[in-house]
Amino acid sequence: MKIKNEFFFFIKNEFSFSKTKLIYALKITIAASIGGAIAFYLSYYKQIGLGWWIGSSIFAIPSITLAASLKKGIQRVNATFLGCFVGFILSLIIEKNNFLFILFTLITTSIWCTLSFGSKKFSYQYFLSGILSLMIMAALFENESPLYLAIARIIDTIIGVIITLVIFYCLWPKRQKIIWQVFEHEKIIVQKLSLIYEHKSNSILHEKELNSMLNRRMEIQIIDELSLLKQFQDDIKLEFFEKDKKIKLINETFSYYEELFILIKSLPKFSITEGKSIAHLSQIKPILEQIFSKISQSIKENKLNSEIELLFHELKEKLEISAAQKEFLNYSIISNLKFYSFIDSSEKIINKIHFHMKSNQNEIRISGFK
Known part of the structure; x- marks a missing residue:
């Protein structure tokens, strides 16, 4: 079967x-x-x-x-x-x-x-x-x-x-319609990210068996959508010459989808580190849900505003894990970024990841992607 x-x-x-x-x-x-x-x-x-x-x-x-x-x-x-x-x-x-x-x-x-x-x-x-x-x-x-x-x-x-x-x-030019096609593909990406997040988080929190084939199918679909969205971005730059304000907003949110995807992919790997994965997942779940909710609402209204960026950075500042998990998480994120080499900006994203050690605590904070 x-x-x-x-x-x-x-x-x-x-x-x-x-x-x-x-x-x-x-x-x-x-x-x-x-x-x-x-x-x-x-x-x-x-x-x-x-x-x-x-x-x-x-x-x-x-x-x-x-x-x-x-x-x-x-x-x-x-x-x-x-x-x-x-x-x-x-x-x-x-x-x-x-x-x-x-x-x-x-x-x-x-x-x-x-x-x-x-x-x-x-x-x-x-x-x-x-x-x-x-x-x-x-x-x-x-x-x-x-x-x-x-x-x-x-x-x-x-x-x-x-x-x-x-x-x-x-033949069949996109031109102005392409802006709305981008929104449609962003909706698909958010839906897939939400599904794969829920599936992985529930599997870990409730100790259920992880259906790897289901996850792989959703991951492939997200990769395809991200790749296609990247091509749509290139078309927008070509046809509008970056004069439309929506172009900048679309470019900003594109990196958020990549970062969220990478973060979600690393969730099951926390289960083999120190036994503290469930506690960390309990913190990360509501934060990611807020991000999904905000982005989804923004896309439904056909607008991408700077509030997403502010929310994203504020919420990422709240994510804290133990110092012992630092090296593992760092390796996991970098490895995932390098693996998905179809993303042209992967090296830029890698350079944006900063780890700030607290001087008086054995914790690490994942900062905003500035």
């Missing part, structure tokens, strides 16, 4: 469809069809470029929102220019010398891999640049002009990026 439930859970999460996802798939299909037609015309009738590279760009850069697609498109164009430039320069040095080709292939591959694995922000760009530079160098032994291949790659990439962005901008 357990295996059966896990199987249906997997199918539901892997093949769940929504209107947003279907529109997203339709946009990619239309863009790919247009790109394929242009690629066929250029390759067959004009003998310009290699059309399949246009298609690869179209499939590589789309994201749920326009802003995310634009960001990936710029990254792909930059990577193409860099990779083609490096590959062309090295091809001039190699000049069909097998030894130099092998030597530079090993060196450039090592460098690109090091840059790609070592960079969090530009990993994709370095990876693509590495592939392109090797392709340009290999053209020397395929009786192709490295210069022609480099130019063709750049042209194909730019065409693919333009087609994708035009389709994503013109």
